[in-house]
Amino acid sequence: MEKWQLALDRLDETHSWGIEVPLAVAGAGYGELAACLQARSLNSAPVLPLDSVLS
Structure with missing residues (x-):
């Protein structure tokens, strides 16, 4: 099982348990996770590598 699938299982x-997650933060390379988060109506924010922000 891949890491993004484990994270989705935890969410x-x-x-x-009745706990709403207001925001899920994922690495920029987790495209499949982003689609799954959207399908669950969860807000998400990608984390960008610092070198891509400073270039």
């Missing part, structure tokens, strides 16, 4: 488990 689903948290939701099943």
